[in-house]
Amino acid sequence: MSIFVAVQSDDFCVASEYNELRRQSGCGAIVTFSGLVRELSDNQLHSMTLEHYPGMTEQALTAIAEQAQQRWQLGAVHLIHRVGTLKPHEQIVFVGIASPHRAAAFAACEFIMDYLKNRAPLWKKEHTSNGDYWVEAKTSDQHALTRWD
Template sequence: MSIFIAVQRDDFCVASEYDELRCHAACGAVVIFSGLVRELSNNSLHSMTLEHYPGMTEQALSAIAEQAQQRWQLGAVRIIHRVGTLKPNAQIVMVGIASAHRAAAFAACEYIMDYLKNRAPFWKKEHTAEGDYWVEAKASDKQALARWE
């Protein structure tokens, strides 16, 4: 299996990432999730700053990808996560899975995102018209993780 992990400031091209995933001959399915900076309900978000722990973050993402491979037969996993200051609607994260079958690709993609949201060392600070604040972990993210354990 091929695993690609990148933590970067630069944006990424989903089409290029798709091309990297579909080149695995034994794969009959490619699933890609791309997460965006979403506007708050009151339209007050100016930007979001994402910080990480270099080295440890990449190691954590690799471990999550390897755990997914142990659960499902995957041909390739690509995880890209951006850091730095991002504006609303900017791409934050992409998880791409290539697998022989769609069920494994969908499940592995969701599994990786659930673990990434809960276990990868990233911190988010939202910059709003009302001020700046660190984003707390959500109960719904922890509930999503619990179904895999």
């Protein structure tokens, strides 16, 4: 299995990532997820700044991908997370899974996103019309981990 992890300020191309995943031999399924900066309903979001610990963040993301590999038969995992200041509708995260079977690919993609949201050393600050705010962990995100126990 191959694991590709990147933490970067540059945008990524979903089509290019998909084409890389297609090169995995023995894989009949590819599942991808791309997360975007979403607008807020109560405040006008101007931008979001994502901060991380270089080195530590990549290590944590790699460990999450390796955990997925241990649970399911996977051919490849591509995990990209952007940092820096992003505007609404810009891409934040990409998870791509190539697997021999679709069930494993879907499950691994969800698993990686659930663990990334809870365990990756990344911090988000929203810049809104009402001021700047650090985004706090959501109970719903923490609850999502319980399904993987």
